[in-house]
Amino acid sequence: MTVEEQFELLKRGTAEIVPEQALKDKLERSMKDGEPLRVKLGIDPTAPDIHLGFAVVLRKLRQFQDLGHNVVLIVGDFTAGIGDPSGRSETRPVLSADQIRANAETFTEQFWRILDKSRTELVFNGDWLGKMSFGDVVREASRVTVARVLERDDFQKRMNESRPIGLHELLYPIAQALDSVEIRADVEIGGTDQKFNILMGRDLQEAHGMEPQVGLFMPILPGLDGVQKMSKSLGNYIGINEPPNEMFGKVMSIPDSAMATYFELATDVPLDEVCAIEEGVADGTIHPMDAKKRLAYKITKMYHGEEAAQKAKTEFERVFSQRELPTEMPDVVIPADILKDGKIWLPKLLVAAGMAGSNNEAKRLIEQGAVTIDDECITDSSVDVEIRDGQVLRAGKFKFGRIRIG
């Protein structure tokens, strides 16, 4: 492949490359010197489950690897080790160094479903940021102006709304930028919401007398709601490890308006084919449901293979089109010792059954009328329900289970 061809391949699906010419130059030099580029991705060790939104970025990294380049995954154990010093957020627990390394063992396993392990370096930024002194921090911070840091979108927004910004938050972009200096990144990849931090990496590399990295920005994949960013904390995600039926069903639940974006970002379907589908749906020659089944099939096949995808499709059609119970009803085992006189608080039941990630998510589902026991819909999230072996618990269209009290 020529440099120009490599560049075009890498550019596909990106939102922006800053600056494009620098990426061409780096590809060119790499080819000439036989020296692979170092492509950086920073990852948060506290939310390791990989979903389709995150996979957009990983699949782009895989393209770099297929062209012979190396990926450096930086686990952000430094900030995780500090936790949320303001104590305001519950979403950022303080993790010990051991927990973080153990976590990393587990969640990197999922990475190898997309990335080439032999071309991936895994590092922990606590190894260098943790060794910095107050004096070092002052020196690095002096390379940046306050005005520059406050340009970041979310800071701007909070200032306009008079919401407080902790002084420490201004230091995090510096920390992330120093990661680029430390590993001598040639390219850093991230969502468009990471633009500020990634460009800050360029600034600091230059301040350290280094050639600045190229920022490669991927569009944000919307979640199941079709609007907000797919994220674990919003609960609107499709994990790449979810079972085929679940994955297929979840894709089917996205709004039609999000279909084209999913085709472009979450599959390898060539762009002209995606256009043809879009046009077909627009002029009525393709039924949106058929287009979406094709999308769901493509995605499920990518992570579970052809056979599983085909089975998931058939199953979906049975259940959804014919409103039947699925043939394979999984058992959900509810430990007897969490029952009180045979009863349990309904949100707790959903969490115990694995149908909701938290009591709050469970309450939302209940109040939306999505929860039934033996076809009886319950919309009051405060009730304790009596449960028996063999009852069918259902949350939303695609989560079923036969209750087994164990």
Next chain:
Amino acid sequence: MTVEEQFELLKRGTAEIVPEQALKDKLERSMKDGEPLRVKLGIDPTAPDIHLGFAVVLRKLRQFQDLGHNVVLIVGDFTAGIGDPSGRSETRPVLSADQIRANAETFTEQFWRILDKSRTELVFNGDWLGKMSFGDVVREASRVTVARVLERDDFQKRMNESRPIGLHELLYPIAQALDSVEIRADVEIGGTDQKFNILMGRDLQEAHGMEPQVGLFMPILPGLDGVQKMSKSLGNYIGINEPPNEMFGKVMSIPDSAMATYFELATDVPLDEVCAIEEGVADGTIHPMDAKKRLAYKITKMYHGEEAAQKAKTEFERVFSQRELPTEMPDVVIPADILKDGKIWLPKLLVAAGMAGSNNEAKRLIEQGAVTIDDECITDSSVDVEIRDGQVLRAGKFKFGRIRIG
């Protein structure tokens, strides 16, 4: 002395005490428990010469000591060790830890002319700030909002003028506030220009579960110009170690408008007496020159004793009133090896003669018409002058010397 009397004494000459009631409470408790208060003063190790402006603060500390309390002098070796990381300012050289401790030996000697050494603790903030990690900095910074730090006057001013603020500068108030936490200060004293930093100390002590310190703010003594803050860098100061004649002459050179402030802040003259002098000058019963001689005498006596003050006064009257050369003309030795064909650049001569602290100060003096050689005034600061043994060099009204080429 009752608590109320102690309070009134300590309040004299202050610009503000924040909050007053807390100081009374602390004095009361100290008296009851027999536990002296810890009164903090932060000092900059790079500009150690003590002048009358700084003495205002030291004299207030001495009052605390005379009431049985202890003073903690914090040498800011942490920031001095970092220097000016932006590299923009030449006024903040990077000093090694050894240089700083050696400096401290020298300049604390001057402190004992005012402070009671037996009630003074001398500490170096590098001892704790230097041990802080990046993580510690994040944790401490999280206790403060960006908006709060940017309230500081000079930050506001620079933002309004769109002049850049380095991100590291936001960390310095935190560092200073942590000093208060570390030494468990009961009171911190400083000029009114230190108000922000001292109140930040209160915030951080509270965040650390400590009773917050009281801020005791002294007014700023104007320099020889009567307008700007007395400071070494502006060259408008009177050092407490200056010889009696120099000290007396410098006080005589302040504008009449600054006299009352000097009486109040730089002497122990009772306030009602100061008022009487002010009124006398205003209604013409006291000649301003006589009032100012009394001021100069009081100040010179304070640092050099009665006899030296009397001699300085007589000498001043001789020279100034009768426009004579002083009887005791010091020799200024100019090393022969800095001459070139018997000539020397005039600013360099003034610096070598100890009559100017820098080439820039020397240039200012020359351009103001203050410099003469054998009564010939030279106003061109670019010239090389030919000098000979025995010539009289004069810079301003009170600096004389007979040139000796050595």
